[in-house]
């Protein structure tokens with residue numbers, strides 16, 4: 064059910080400036096509680112980090128939000144690009160992308176034989192209105208649509224400083240470029256919330272610093288919120304407005320980077336300083 068109000072079934076609520084609210088999210092694999100009654104919310108234009116030790120359940124949280132996994136319990140309320148609030152649980156992953164919730168993956172997944180701009184265009188296929196047949200036959204409607212999205216893809220590449228190499232093949236490009244292309248793809252779907260899975264993994268120091276600036280610029284230019292998982296603590300503390308720390312699928316703390324760094328439970332679980 065789509066709602067304009069802040070209520071669903073008179074129970075769960077979502078604030079006016081809240082883009083995503085997960086409540087009591089839980090999923091178990093066999094006897095293992097990978098996510099255990101987790102709740103947090105993300106505000107509009109907020110950069111929100113999810114941290115925790117290896118195996119804490121971070122990727123599983125992402126998969127439950129995007130419905131790659133169906134949670135055993137809980138709600139995932141999302142304010143979509145039409146300002147409608149809906150529980151995403153039970154929706155299909157492609158429906159969720161259309162609502163403006165998009166993600167990148169830990170491993171870059173590009174088509175090496177395609178140019179960079181064509182790889183970005185792949186990100187817009189979900190928006191195409193023309194039928195598959197008219198796309199294959201390159202009928203006028205499909206050609207017009209492709210031209211529109213190609214222009215948008217070029218604009219996105221221009222914004223990311225990659226316009227000059229847009230026609231080069233993805234094969235052989237530096238890892239930093241491939242990561243940017245993956246990010247560029249998410250911008251083709253009118254994102255309201257972009258989920259980044261370890262965006263700084265594999266980047267060197269200067270690429271990581273450049274990525275921090277780029278994520279901030281994207282948030283401002285595309286007017287969206289960001290949820291990210293990242294092991295590079297400097298990246299997380301420099302970039303995020305708020306951080307949620309989890310351990311064994313459970314919430315440890317939510318707060319500003321300073322509050323999280325000072326939190327003893329987080330230090331014990333994540334930074335390994337508790338017993339010192």
Ligand SMILES: Nc1ncnc2c1ncn2[C@@H]1O[C@H](COP(=O)(O)OP(=O)(O)OP(=O)(O)O)[C@@H](O)[C@H]1O
Nearest residue numbers: 092095096097115116117118119120121122123124
């Ligand atoms: N499909 C699955 N089947 C069984 N167990 C799973 C599945 N997915 C995740 N798990 C388990 O759930 C727990 C949480 O895994 P998850 O990958 O979410 O952790 P993470 O915090 O993302 O770890 P990392 O930082 O190493 O990527 C782990 O114990 C993992 O083995």
